[in-house]
Amino acid sequence: MNPSPFFNRHPLYLRPDPSRVIVRPFRPAIEPRDFNPVDTTRANHIVARVLALDEAEAQSVLAGVLDNFDDPQRNLLEIFESRAAEMEQVFAGHAAFSPTQRSLIGAYFLHEYSFEAAALFNPSIVPHPDQSAVEPGSLRFILSLRAVGEGHISSLTFRRGTISGEGAISIEPPVRLACLPHISRRVGDKIDLAFAADSNLSQRVIFPITEAQANGIEDARFVAFKDHGRTTFFATYTAYSGRAIRSELIETRDFQSFRMVPLTGPAAVNKGMALFPRKIGGRYAMIARYDNESLHLIYSDNLLEWSLGTPILRPEYPWEFVQIGNCGSPIELDEGWLLFTHGVGPIRRYSIGAVLLDKHDPSRVIGRARLPLVQPERSEREGYVPNVVYSCGAMKFGNRIVLPYAVSDTFSTIATVKIDRLLEVLLPTAE
Structure with a gap:
């Protein structure tokens, strides 16, 4: 031919x-498109649910996330912290987070693609x-x-x-x-x-x-x-x-x-x-x-x-x-x-x-x-x-x-x- x-x-x-995957920001939005503004109400609902966990349970959930995606090439905690910092202005109404809560919140606003x-x-x-x-x-x-x-x-x-x-x-x-x-x-x-x-x-x-x-x-x-x-x-x-x-x-x-x-x-x-x-x-x-x-x-x-x-x-x-x-x-x-x-x-x-x-x-x-x-x-x-x-x-x-x-x-x-x-x-x- x-x-x-x-x-x-x-x-x-x-x-x-x-x-082959990348870790991308997850943005709860009014419409399911990444380029729409973040729905701050939904985002803060997610944060509130994380903050309602006691410290031991939060540590257990975070450990499960890390275990599920364990890979020596990927520094997940650093990625979680970076994402939490990006979302900080959305969470302004909440009290300060513990390191565990902050990492876990960062994880909730990411997804693999x-x-x-x-x-x-x-x-x-x-x-x-x-x-x-x-x-x-x-x-x-x-x-x-x-x-x-x-x-x-x-x-x-x-x-x-x-x-x-x-x-x-x-x-x-x-x-x-x-x-x-x-x-x-x-x-x-x-x-x-x-x-x-x-x-x-x-x-x-x-x-x-x-x-x-x-x-x-x-x-x-x-x-x-x-x-x-x-x-x-x-x-x-x-x-x-x-x-x-x-x-x-x-x-x-x-x-x-x-x-x-x-x-x-x-x-x-x-x-x-x-x-x-x-x-x-x-x-x-x-x-x-x-x-x-x-x-x-x-x-x-x-x-x-x-x-x-x-x-x-x-x-x-x-x-x-x-x-x-x-x-x-x-x-x-x-x-x-x-x-x-x-x-x-x-x-x-x-x-x-x-x-x-x-x-x-x-x-x-x-x-x-x-x-x-x-x-x-x-x-x-x-x-x-x-x-x-x-x-x-x-x-x-x-x-x-x-x-x-x-x-x-x-x-x-x-x-x-x-x-x-x-x-x-x-x-x-x-x-």
Whole structure:
């Protein structure tokens, strides 16, 4: 079912794992949504019930909680105290708590969430900012993935891996108990956040923070952006409130501290924006699909503001008649800008293709694959969303392209292809 046998698919399967959990705030609310204000009446009823326990019974209940969630990697008492401190203003009418009562109250306002119970998909890949102790000729990389848990809520999670000079790929197993970042600064929907310095990369989960993100941080397209000798990692992603979508941007230098900010302008009201890895002609450049059907090239002097641009690619072949989009940021080659695309065909079948854009004028398509490079295989069609293969970003490594992609919106895998072989199928387009 795959018409491109020159793609070497590696035996790597990143599957959703329901045992991977984060501990999140529980907010008793008038409506059962995390972003609603806390129902202080209900919250104080819970507190009053805890305070009605005598000290021995409170200690017994707390001991049971600790025993049930006993794990050497998790400092539960510290987490309970932190949550109690966050809720302090809600409990202002109560007397001082004993340490046991305070820990127990913190526990009552937390819950575990299996953030990748349903799916782990739509990966992107970039070089790791730290290449220390890597074997000569090899490269350490970071995979970002979209994780989906209960209620179809999407969050952003990460993996670390290595590719050798011969093309062998390994990915480190994730830590089971994940963690959320500390919000260091927030101005409206502009947010700075940071993870503990000693946390493992695979532990770090960026979960929806704002009302605009309430139902998901979806499909992050990471790119290593170079400007004046400095590399910054940017990712465009879709914020989904449950009713509306918008494009937002995340920025990091080290994958420990992040900044999240909404994008503005008429091109940012839709999903699927992908930033070029450097400025072109002194301006930022983006591939976007704001008409729900075709790809456009847009330029901006301001990284956060995006107007409309020039259409460069429309559905042309049967496998993409419904719509086309990008599969991540363009990759700079000597021959031009390599852009992986996705096309939607009959029965909403998603396949992956590619085009080659002119190096100096990316509005010119100089090569295009007429057939899909990767499409759903019969044995893997079924999943969270059937009949789909999809990627949010590939990476050049030596004479290879490393392409991570998702299968049936359920699990992810990785393929590699020699660049010269790939260029052979990007047939010249008619001028």
